[in-house]
Amino acid sequence: MKVITFVLSLVLSVNAFADDTNPAKDLLLKMANAVHTRNFDASFVVVKGKAMEPYRWVHAKKGETELEHLSLLNGAGLEMVRINDQVTYFEPQSQPYSINTDSIAGPIPEVLFKDIEALSAHYDFVLGGKGRIAGRAAQLVRIESKDEYKYNYWIWLDTESSLLLKAAYVNHEGEALEQLQLTHISVTEQPAPMILEVLNRNFPTPLPGNALDGEEKIATNWTIGWLPKGFKLLKSDRHKLDLNNELTDYYLYSDGFVEISVFVQRPLPGRRLSGSLTSGATTIYVHNGGNFDVSVVGNVPSQTAKAIAESVTRAL
Numbered sequence: 001m002k003v004i005t006f007v008l009s010l011v012l013s014v015n016a017f018a019d020d021t022n023p024a025k026d027l028l029l030k031m032a033n034a035v036h037t038r039n040f041d042a043s044f045v046v047v048k049g050k051a052m053e054p055y056r057w058v059h060a061k062k063g064e065t066e067l068e069h070l071s072l073l074n075g076a077g078l079e080m081v082r083i084n085d086q087v088t089y090f091e092p093q094s095q096p097y098s099i100n101t102d103s104i105a106g107p108i109p110e111v112l113f114k115d116i117e118a119l120s121a122h123y124d125f126v127l128g129g130k131g132r133i134a135g136r137a138a139q140l141v142r143i144e145s146k147d148e149y150k151y152n153y154w155i156w157l158d159t160e161s162s163l164l165l166k167a168a169y170v171n172h173e174g175e176a177l178e179q180l181q182l183t184h185i186s187v188t189e190q191p192a193p194m195i196l197e198v199l200n201r202n203f204p205t206p207l208p209g210n211a212l213d214g215e216e217k218i219a220t221n222w223t224i225g226w227l228p229k230g231f232k233l234l235k236s237d238r239h240k241l242d243l244n245n246e247l248t249d250y251y252l253y254s255d256g257f258v259e260i261s262v263f264v265q266r267p268l269p270g271r272r273l274s275g276s277l278t279s280g281a282t283t284i285y286v287h288n289g290g291n292f293d294v295s296v297v298g299n300v301p302s303q304t305a306k307a308i309a310e311s312v313t314r315a316l
Contacts, residue, residue, distance in 0.1 A: 108180065
């Protein structure tokens with residue numbers, strides 16, 4: 001009897017250890033570490049349908065200082081510079097501003113550069129096949145939603161440096177809706193001279209945490225009756241939209257990976273039918289609730305955005 005008990009306890013211990021070991025998750029954690037410690041100079045494009053946005057992404061670690069530069073190369077341009085926990089944004093026709101944060105708000109989900117353990121409750125990490133991206137050996141890691149209300153996210157990692165080479169939002173039929181593809185990457189021992197030049201630049205003093213909100217008031221007029229599991233409210237306020245100067249109540253939700261914005265305002269002139277528009281993985285769903293309009297924006301399927309919009313009711 002003691003032998004049986006010992007064997008059973010051994011089997012349970014082995015199974016528990018196996019459950020805690022996930023090679024896909026380990027690779028994502030290695031990528032999060034590599035993107036903060038490696039010196040690299042990369043170019044990539046974001047493809048949404050027929051639209052394409054080219055970027056340059058440079059990173060360096062010099063002593064205890066971490067430097068990052070991300071720039072949009074088309075149009076009037078957009079430049080973002082991070083020095084440790086300060087990010088400065090240079091936008092067309094606007095004064096540059098700095099904020100205290102440890103990551104740039106760019107086309108790559110910020111959580112991928114941090115501890116992705118927080119996603120485990122609502123996403124699975126699955127090891128895929130191997131391939132070749134931008135001339136480098138790559139390993140596919142799939143971040144799979146545990147329900148049908150969110151897209152999957154596939155990532156191809158450089159097997160040598162652990163850096164990201166390609167990423168895509170993928171629906172549950174396996175179709176890529178939006179892709180990020182590196183066209184060039186150079187990983188070096190020393191930082192690129194270009195990135196070191198930012199140390200000689202003057203940047204604005206970081207704004208206080210609530211400075212971007214101005215005097216906007218918290219929105220409490222509406223109840224969002226349904227959201228996919230895992231989404232929590234990050235922010236709500238009342239402000240005027242730049243597009244039409246209409247007062248709107250705004251709610252921002254996130255599950256740690258995807259953000260969803262909900263706007264509620266009075267109906268605009270003219271009768272409009274409810275419906276959705278999509279651009280890559282981004283859905284914009286507009287719902288006419290009779291005496292109010294709801295707009296839902298986020299990288300979620302249109303049916304998810306529709307269900308959120310239709311669940312909005314006036315708070316009691």
